[in-house]
Amino acid sequence: MGWSREFIEKVREATDLTDVAGDYGDTKNAGPGKVKMNCPLPNHSEKTPSHYVQKEFFKCFGCGEGGDIFKFIETVENCDFNESVKRLAGRAGIVPGPDDWIGGSGGEDKRKDLFVALEMASVIYKARLPDRENKEAQQARNFLRDRAPHRARDQALGEMCEENGIGYSFPRGPGLSNGLTKELTQQLAEYFKKTDIKEAEIPKKIQNTLERAGLASEFQGNLTDFFFSERIMFTIFDSSDRPIAFSGRQLPGGRDPKYRNSPETEIYKKNEILYGLNWSKKHVAKEDRIIICEGQLDVIAFRESSLPVAVAPCGTSITENQVKKLARYTNNFILCFDSDNAGQKAANRFVQWEEKYNLQIKVALLPEGTDPGDYLAQDNLDELVEKVEEAIPFLRWRIDRILEEEKTETIEERVNAANQSLQIIRDHPEEMYWDDYVRYIGQCLSHEYSELRKKFDKMGKTPERKPFQPIQPDTNSGTPQVLIEQKKPKPLNKETKQSTILALHVLSLVLHNRQTLEQGKLLPNKLHSMFFPTSPLSKVFEALIASQNLNEAENLLKDGEEEERIFLELRESTPDNLIDVESASKQIGELLVRRVKNELNQVHKAAKESGNLEPIRGLGDVHNAQNAVQDDGYNVFSPEADFLIEWLRERLEK
Numbered sequence: 124m125g126w127s128r129e130f131i132e133k134v135r136e137a138t139d140l141t142d143v144a145g146d147y148g149d150t151k152n153a154g155p156g157k158v159k160m161n162c163p164l165p166n167h168s169e170k171t172p173s174h175y176v177q178k179e180f181f182k183c184f185g186c187g188e189g190g191d192i193f194k195f196i197e198t199v200e201n202c203d204f205n206e207s208v209k210r211l212a213g214r215a216g217i218v219p220g221p222d223d224w225i226g227g228s229g230g231e232d233k234r235k236d237l238f239v240a241l242e243m244a245s246v247i248y249k250a251r252l253p254d255r256e257n258k259e260a261q262q263a264r265n266f267l268r269d270r271a272p273h274r275a276r277d278q279a280l281g282e283m284c285e286e287n288g289i290g291y292s293f294p295r296g297p298g299l300s301n302g303l304t305k306e307l308t309q310q311l312a313e314y315f316k317k318t319d320i321k322e323a324e325i326p327k328k329i330q331n332t333l334e335r336a337g338l339a340s341e342f343q344g345n346l347t348d349f350f351f352s353e354r355i356m357f358t359i360f361d362s363s364d365r366p367i368a369f370s371g372r373q374l375p376g377g378r379d380p381k382y383r384n385s386p387e388t389e390i391y392k393k394n395e396i397l398y399g400l401n402w403s404k405k406h407v408a409k410e411d412r413i414i415i416c417e418g419q420l421d422v423i424a425f426r427e428s429s430l431p432v433a434v435a436p437c438g439t440s441i442t443e444n445q446v447k448k449l450a451r452y453t454n455n456f457i458l459c460f461d462s463d464n465a466g467q468k469a470a471n472r473f474v475q476w477e478e479k480y481n482l483q484i485k486v487a488l489l490p491e492g493t494d495p496g497d498y499l500a501q502d503n504l505d506e507l508v509e510k511v512e513e514a515i516p517f518l519r520w521r522i523d524r525i526l527e528e529e530k531t532e533t534i535e536e537r538v539n540a541a542n543q544s545l546q547i548i549r550d551h552p553e554e555m556y557w558d559d560y561v562r563y564i565g566q567c568l569s570h571e572y573s574e575l576r577k578k579f580d581k582m583g584k585t586p587e588r589k590p591f592q593p594i595q596p597d598t599n600s601g602t603p604q605v606l607i608e609q610k611k612p613k614p615l616n617k618e619t620k621q622s623t624i625l626a627l628h629v630l631s632l633v634l635h636n637r638q639t640l641e642q643g644k645l646l647p648n649k650l651h652s653m654f655f656p657t658s659p660l661s662k663v664f665e666a667l668i669a670s671q672n673l674n675e676a677e678n679l680l681k682d683g684e685e686e687e688r689i690f691l692e693l694r695e696s697t698p699d700n701l702i703d704v705e706s707a708s709k710q711i712g713e714l715l716v717r718r719v720k721n722e723l724n725q726v727h728k729a730a731k732e733s734g735n736l737e738p739i740r741g742l743g744d745v746h747n748a749q750n751a752v753q754d755d756g757y758n759v760f761s762p763e764a765d766f767l768i769e770w771l772r773e774r775l776e777k
């Protein structure tokens with residue numbers, strides 16, 4: 124028995140071995156992203172540190188041992204591989220789902236066939252590009268030759284495409300349109316023949332594999348690869364260098380959109396994958412910084428430069444999941460976006476993550492209308508690297524934007540620009556920078572520093588927008604003030620307030636993300652109406668479960684003022700696009716633990732008041748289970764959580 128390959132990789136990505144090593148002894152800085160320490164391995168002791176650790180690997184120059192994060196734990200803890208995965212998962216706060224523990228010897232991936240098919244597709248696309256017999260690909264070759272002049276000879280071009288996983292897809296048309304499917308079907312048939320799948324089942328297995336891999340789909344009764352037509356194909360890799368999807372770029376004058384990406388699949392999650400991370404992560408430890416840019420060719424430009432640490436989101440704007448992932452490698456981000464509006468917007472999105480992930484952000488300034496890919500085309504990569512070295516701090520960049528965009532001719536306009544910039548500074552988490560930037564604004568706008576500083580000191584932080592507020596009576600409804608006073612519910616204590624907010628979040632998940640909950644086996648087994656802190660919340664949950672949409676649910680619960688308010692909140696809630704099973708399961712686990720805590724308090728209170736301490740006895744197990752679930756990152760899939768659910772049920776049925 125063992126963990127799935129997917130789970131193992133997840134743990135690997137979430138773990139920073141330099142941090143883990145700190146659990147086993149004093150670590151000293153040994154360069155960017157590196158620490159050294161006295162060897163913590165049981166068979167080696169030393170007085171001067173020769174044991175070096177990076178994010179994913181360790182090497183002891185004293186005893187010669189070395190390996191990855193799991194090997195490290197296996198050796199220092201004297202445990203087996205599965206145990207080391209479990210421990211590191213626990214340390215990283217990763218809760219295994221029901222599908223993460225699989226049979227066999229472990230390390231197997233039930234999606235192995237998908238990776239095989241995608242690897243085959245990548246090879247086929249790649250072979251089509253440099254094939255000189257292939258006239259259709261000529262335009263693609265010309266395009267790439269223009270983009271990479273230093274590699275321009277045909278053989279060199281072939282090398283570049285091989286190294287970076289670049290290929291070509293045939294134009295769509297009868298016969299050729301399913302060219303990829305045809306070749307893939309033959310190759311997969313050979314592959315499945317060597318497995319223990321019955322011959323008769325192979326055609327079905329192939330279709331299923333191609334569909335799941337996002338490589339083909341049924342179109343007018345035929346299996347066909349209609350996703351890409353006449354495009355330059357960039358292979359998208361996961362962080363273990365396995366092809367998982369493609370991004371097809373249009374040829375000059377080709378059909379829109381400019382980029383078309385594979386559909387999302389089990390192994391290609393658009394809001395998690397970063398193009399180029401598989402290459403960059405090998406250099407990030409040394410560089411201790413990462414460049415975020417917009418397109419595949421931008422990433423490849425950096426990959427060919429002396430600063431090969433760039434990544435890009437794939438066909439979406441960058442998400443918090445991606446930022447979180449990158450922040451595990453380094454906190455030093457350099458944004459290298461187009462200087463157009465979209466690029467500026469993309470950069471501004473990072474404001475929300477700066478403090479949360481403790482990011483040190485800089486912005487590289489490229490001349491208007493150029494992107495990193497252009498430097499590759501002009502064979503001028505050294506200048507690109509220079510631009511990155513000259514990147515300016517994010518805060519300074521944001522202030523400059525305001526001063527550029529706002530008019531500053533009249534006094535009023537200058538005051539307005541000053542106010543906006545001062546607010547940005549005030550919202551910045553690092554107090555150390557405040558004064559310098561207030562001075563900077565003074566210089567730029569010819570304002571007296573002391574006046575600006577006075578104004579700045581009176582400013583407060585921009586209030587954060589919370590997605591849910593505890594329910595308050597509506598003061599804008601025209602109801603006479605007296606009535607509101609009477610209707611005002613008694614003030615909620617902090618615990619209840621938090622439980623209510625959490626419960627509303629979970630209800631919003633049930634409303635917007637039910638599929639995720641069902642796929643993650645959270646519904647119907649792990650979430651019950653008894654988890655909710657009040658009866659109206661439970662009722663709304665039951666109504667949602669019994670309905671297809673919000674209106675239907677509302678109709679089920681005709682009366683009830685409190686219920687109405689909850690529906691109002693839900694109506695205003697927006698789907699959480701970043702939700703995944705893991706975070707949903709945490710929220711549900713926390714709701715359960717809070718509910719149990721509340722029940723326990725009531726038992727204790729009743730016992731105290733009545734003087735009958737009998738009911739408290741035997742609650743030790745409940746306390747233990749509650750603590751265990753909480754310590755386990757609110758893992759709702761644990762046996763302890765099952766125990767709590769059973770206990771609640773019995774108690775509430777009484």
Ligand SMILES: [Zn+2]
Nearest residue numbers: 162167183186
């Ligand atoms: Zn050693």
